[in-house]
Amino acid sequence: MPRKTKLVVTLGPATESPETIGQLIELGANVFRLNMSHAKHEWAAEMAKLVRRESAARHTHVAVLFDLTGPSIRTGDLKEPYELKIGDLVEFRKADTEPSIPLSTTVNYPGMMDDVSEGKTLVVDNGTLLMEIRTKKDDRIICEVRNAGKLGSRRHINLPGTRLNLPAMTDKDRKDLSLAVECDADYIAGSFVRDAAHVQELRSAVEALEGNAQIISKIEDQEAVRHIDAIIQASDAIMIARGDLGIEVAFEELPILQRRIIKRCHELGRRVIVATQLLESMIQNPTPTRAEVTDCSNAVYEEADALMLSGETSIGKHPLRCVEALVKISSRIERSGGLGYGTGVLLRDERQKTARAAVTLSDSLPDARLVVLTRRGVLANHTAMLRPKTAGFYAFTPRETVCRQLALTRNIEAFKMPFAAGIDETIERAAKFLIDRGLVQPGGPMVIVSDLLSDHIAANSILLHHA
CATH class of the missing domain: 3.40.1380.20 (Pyruvate kinase, C-terminal domain)
Structure with missing residues (x-):
């Protein structure tokens, strides 16, 4: 039987050659993702052309997905990374302000100081560093380090349980969106979507540029989970972005949320992608861990429309083997049957x-x-x-x-x-x-x-x- 689960593959330095893109298509890639958090415009435009050319040469229809950066909070540039110990105090301040303590960095979102509360958790670099907000001032916050680690430049910040008043789209997103429409993107993914109004803002921006791309909403925080039905109905597809979502919620809740969102997407008639760290160990290793095999199998058993590879294929050592592994896993699980959420479609x-x-x-x-x-x-x-x-x-x-x-x-x-x-x-x-x-x-x-x-x-x- 032909494979039912579709595969989304992120392109990057490990997979940017025409030969590799062609091989990925032959192995079963259905959609190629361009991550605009890291991609330059010239590179993204060239990759879109290569995907079109290589898929046409193989008489198949492969889609291009532009994934916008979204309004993420990041630290500033540091001359050298900070080596942090438990109990150290770290300052996060607005740009154009002077440090008040030795371990200090800026943030790109000046409204953060208004949104946060003392005693709340601040997470850096996808969970690598955990901190507690000890002092809040108008132009800075000071946090106490809860685990030892390294703080580098432009690291991503999460604030679990905090409602952020970030815009739906940044100036960078709008420039990237214009490029996506020029490249005739098939899908555009909005990052950190928090409600249906954010989805509509992105859709209106695409329509204003006379683009035809469909809208994928990435579910990455608790605010999005609270508005999940409205977001699903406003979108063409949903991406369960488990990296940030797994930081925003208790990790033991993540499998339950994944299943609940997939079920609701079935009921409301929207496609759903399971993403992030599917085969993370294969960035370095030639075979997946047994836990990763089980994780991917569960997503296939839940009958998600697609599984997505990120770092595994963009910067990993074994991108072709990653796609081969997902093809084997999904094909085998599909033969054993699925969870059957399709019977609950409204x-x-x-x-x-x-x-x-x-x-x-x-x-x-x-x-x-x-x-x-x-x-x-x-x-x-x-x-x-x-x-x-x-x-x-x-x-x-x-x-x-x-x-x-x-x-x-x-x-x-x-x-x-x-x-x-x-x-x-x-x-x-x-x-x-x-x-x-x-x-x-x-x-x-x-x-x-x-x-x-x-x-x-x-x-x-x-x-x-x-x-």
């Missing part, structure tokens, strides 16, 4: 109910293929959310952009094909296409679901067709 309109009927029919017929005819990809995504069990699930659309945007959707393989004036001829074209590629046998059953115009009437329809 069916709100006729189109979704038609999709449910088509999935039920195709699952009941031995060797049936499920085919969706779609212009914008909406019906294809609705159908995929119901998690059909068929070994062959295909979408036909006349638009290249839609093919690429379906690269993130679980289980489905999209093909570009011009539609005929009548739906009957379109179905015949689709059947011949699948037969010619050996994806369906002549005479084999095909369940066709469509919302195309038929005799100038928009009709949600299901047809059992024999190829």
Whole structure:
């Protein structure tokens, strides 16, 4: 059976060559992520071109995701890293202010001093350093170090349980967004999304630039969890960014949150990506730990649409082996079955109910293929959310952009094909296409679901067709 779980691969110094990008596509990469926290514009534009070129050479549809930096809080530049001991006092101050103690650095968010409270925890560098806020002033805070470690330049700061009044987008994000639209990005991910208004602000910015990218909201803090339903409904897809989220919440709560968010995405009909530290040890090692294998297996068992690799493929020593490992894990777990959240999808309109009927029919017929005819990809995504069990699930659309945007959707393989004036001829074209590629046998059953115009009437329809 073909693999159902899609793979998002982050490009970086370890994977920036055309040869490596081509190999990653051949191994099973479906979406390439460009992390704008680290990428320069010239590099990102070149990577987008290479992805398009290498995927076209292999006659496949691979998507490009621009991941915006978002309004993250970072420390300033230091001449040398600070070696910190338990009990040391560290100062975080506004720019253009003078240090008041020896261990001092600036922060890029001047509003932090207004948002925090004494006694709260401050986390640096994804949990490497834990501190307690001891003193709060108008222009600085002073923290006590709770564990020994090293503080370097431009380190990321988390403030668990603190509501931050950061903007949805920074000036850098807007410049990066313009580049993404110029590069015809398929997806744009918003970092540190905290409510539905942030999602809409990003979507409006894309539309103002006349971009076609779909919006992925990254869930990274407690504020986002509190507004999760509204964020899901406002987004095209959700990314469970477990790095920052795992710092913002108690670590024992993270697996529960992951499962709860995946379930809610199923119910509300949105795609979901599980990200961060899937195969972290493989940045250095050629094989995953058994704990990592189990972690990835759980995400596949929960029937997430996609799994995402970050440092493993951007800077790691074994990027190709990482993709191979995820392909092996996901393919094996899919054969054992899934959690079945697709049965809980909330069916709100006729189109979704038609999709449910088509999935039920195709699952009941031995060797049936499920085919969706779609212009914008909406019906294809609705159908995929119901998690059909068929070994062959295909979408036909006349638009290249839609093919690429379906690269993130679980289980489905999209093909570009011009539609005929009548739906009957379109179905015949689709059947011949699948037969010619050996994806369906002549005479084999095909369940066709469509919302195309038929005799100038928009009709949600299901047809059992024999190829």
